[in-house]
Amino acid sequence: MRILFWSELFWPYIGGTEVVGANLLQALQARDYEFAVVTSHDYLELPDEDQYHGIPVYRFPFRTALAEGNITQLVKARHRLAELKRTLAPQLIHLNALGPSFLFNLQTADAHPAPVLVTLHTVYDLIDSAQTEGRDTLLQNTLRSAAWVAGVSEAVLHDARRRAPMITRSSSVVYNGLDEPNILPKPLPLAAPRLLCLGRLTTAKGFDLALSAFSMLVDRFPLARLVIAGDGPMRPALQAQTSQLGLGDRVEFTGWVAPDKVPELINTATAVLMPSRREGFPLVGIQAAQMARPIVASRAGGLPELILHEKTGLLVERGSIESLAEAIAFLLDRPDRARQMGEAARRRVQEIFSLERCVNEYDALYRKLTKKFPYVESA
Numbered sequence: 001m002r003i004l005f006w007s008e009l010f011w012p013y014i015g016g017t018e019v020v021g022a023n024l025l026q027a028l029q030a031r032d033y034e035f036a037v038v039t040s041h042d043y044l045e046l047p048d049e050d051q052y053h054g055i056p057v058y059r060f061p062f063r064t065a066l067a068e069g070n071i072t073q074l075v076k077a078r079h080r081l082a083e084l085k086r087t088l089a090p091q092l093i094h095l096n097a098l099g100p101s102f103l104f105n106l107q108t109a110d111a112h113p114a115p116v117l118v119t120l121h122t123v124y125d126l127i128d129s130a131q132t133e134g135r136d137t138l139l140q141n142t143l144r145s146a147a148w149v150a151g152v153s154e155a156v157l158h159d160a161r162r163r164a165p166m167i168t169r170s171s172s173v174v175y176n177g178l179d180e181p182n183i184l185p186k187p188l189p190l191a192a193p194r195l196l197c198l199g200r201l202t203t204a205k206g207f208d209l210a211l212s213a214f215s216m217l218v219d220r221f222p223l224a225r226l227v228i229a230g231d232g233p234m235r236p237a238l239q240a241q242t243s244q245l246g247l248g249d250r251v252e253f254t255g256w257v258a259p260d261k262v263p264e265l266i267n268t269a270t271a272v273l274m275p276s277r278r279e280g281f282p283l284v285g286i287q288a289a290q291m292a293r294p295i296v297a298s299r300a301g302g303l304p305e306l307i308l309h310e311k312t313g314l315l316v317e318r319g320s321i322e323s324l325a326e327a328i329a330f331l332l333d334r335p336d337r338a339r340q341m342g343e344a345a346r347r348r349v350q351e352i353f354s355l356e357r358c359v360n361e362y363d364a365l366y367r368k369l370t371k372k373f374p375y376v377e378s379a
Contacts, residue, residue: 001370002034004090004114008063008099010039011052015200016283017097017121019259020176024096026053027359033366036088038081040101058084062101078104082111090114091370095142097121102142115147115373117365119174120156122280122301143167147369150174150362152281153302174365175305177358178286180350181263185292188270188342190335192223195328196269196293198262198284201232206275206298206319208234208241213275213325215245221332229254229265266291271331271338275316275324276300286353289345294338296327306353312345 007021025035035055040062050057060081065073081104094117095102105116143149143164149171151157161168195214197207207228214226228238228251235253242251257265266272272288272295279301286306288295295313297303307313314330316323331338 001032001092001366002036002088002090003028003366004038004085004088004093005035006038006093006095006102006105008040008097008101009042010037010057012044012046013042014256014259016176016280019283020121021096022052023178023355024359024362025055027355028363028366029053029055031359031363036084036090038084040099060101060104062104066100066103078107081105082108085112085114088112092117092366094366095119095146098139098142103138106138106141106145109145115369116142116145117148117150117369118142118146119150119152120160120280121152122156122278140164146170147373148172148365150365152176153305155301155305156280172365174358174361175353176281176283176286177353177355178283178290178349179355181287181290183263183267185290185342185346186267188293188335188339189268190270190332190338192225193221193270193332194268195224195226196229196266196272196288197227197274198229198257198265198272198288199274199282201228201230201234201238203234204276204278205234206277207238209275209319209321209324210273211238211241211245211247211251212321213328214251215247216321216325217329217332218247218250220329224250224332226251227254227265227269228252229257231256262287263291266293269293271296271328273324273328274298274303275318276303277318279303281306286349289342289349289353292339292342292346294331294341294345296324296331298324307345308348310341312341312348314341 011022037057039059041059042063048059060077061073065077085108089112093114096119144166149167151160151173154173157173197210199205266288272293274295274297276298281302295307297307297315298318299315300318304315309315314327316327
C-alpha cells in the first residue's frame with residue numbers, strides 16, 4: 001500500500017511531532033507499507049529530494065513561499081506537488097499535524113484522488129498562520145476534506161470537533177506511543193534534587209513559570225537545581241529571567257539534546273516539570289514516565305490524560321506559579337511518595353502508551369480507509 005505522508009517539518013528537524021512521524025514510518029514500513037514523505041524546507045540547507053531509512057523525502061519551499069508571498073514559488077511548488085502526486089499515485093494521504101503547507105494539499109486535491117487521514121497534535125498548530133475559528137478557514141476546509149481525523153488526545157479531539165462538528169462521526173483518539181528505552185531507571189536523586197524542564201523553548205511550554213516557581217523554593221531547598229533542556233526562541237528571555245531572579249548557577253541551560261540522549265538526561269532528574277500553557281499529548285511526558293519520574297504538570301490539553309493526579313504525578317492549574325511551587329515542594333518533602341508516583345507512571349505507560357499500540361491503531365485506520373475508499377488510477 002502506497003502512502004503519501006505529509007509532515008510540516010521532517011527529519012533532521014527534531015520535535016515531538018517529527019519523532020512520532022519518524023517512528024511511525026519505520027514501524028509501518030516493516031509491515032510492507034510503501035511511504036513517500038512530503039515536507040517543507042525551513043532554516044536548514046537540505047536537498048529537495050532525500051531519503052530517510054530508504055523512504056524518499058520530497059522537500060518544497062512551502063513555508064518561505066507563503067511567508068514571503070512569492071507567487072512564482074507558490075505556483076512552482078503547486079505544480080511540482082501535483083506532478084508528484086500523479087507519479088506516486090498514493091492510495092492514502094496522511095497529514096501528520098497541520099501547518100501552513102496543508103494549503104497546497106487542498107490546492108492539488110484533483111491531481112490524484114485519494115482519501116486523507118489527518119492527525120491533529122493540537123488545534124493550535126495553525127494559530128500563527130491562519131484563523132482557526134469560522135466556517136471557511138484552512139483548518140475547517142482540511143478537516144471537511146478528511147476521510148478521518150485522529151486526535152492525539154481526547155482534549156485535542158474535543159476541541160477539533162467543537163471547531164468542525166462535521167468530523168464527529170469520522171474521528172477518533174490515537175495516543176502517541178514510544179518504544180521502551182534501552183536503559184533502566186535510576187533511583188531519584190533526592191539529596192541534591194534536580195528538576196527538569198525538557199522541550200522546545202517556546203511560550204507554550206511555560207518554562208518561565210517553572211523559573212518563577214523555582215525561585216520561590218531555593219531558600220527552602222538550597223541544594224536543588226533546575227535544568228532547562230532544549231532550544232528555541234524563548235531561550236534568551238529565559239536566561240535573562242534567570243539573571244533577574246538571582247538564580248545564577250542554580251539553573252543550567254543544556255541546549256538541544258539528541259533524541260537518543262533524552263532517557264539518560266531524564267534519569268538524572270528527581271522530577272520533570274511540564275507547566276505548559278497549551279499542549280497536545282507530549283512525548284516528554286511518556287519519556288519521563290518510562291524512566292519512573294514523577295511529573296508536575298499543568299491541566300493543559302492532554303496532560304491530564306497522561307498524568308493521574310496524586311498517582312503518577314501532580315496536576316496544577318494552568319498559569320499558577322504558586323500552585324506549581326507547592327506541588328514541587330510536596331514531592332521534595334515526600335521522597336517516598338515521589339518514588340511511588342514515578343513507579344506507577346512507568347507501569348501505566350508500559351500498559352497504555354507503547355509504540356506497538358500506536359502503530360497497530362494506525363495500521364487499522366490505513367486499512368479501513370483504503371477499503372472504504374478504493375484506490376482509483378490517476379488519469
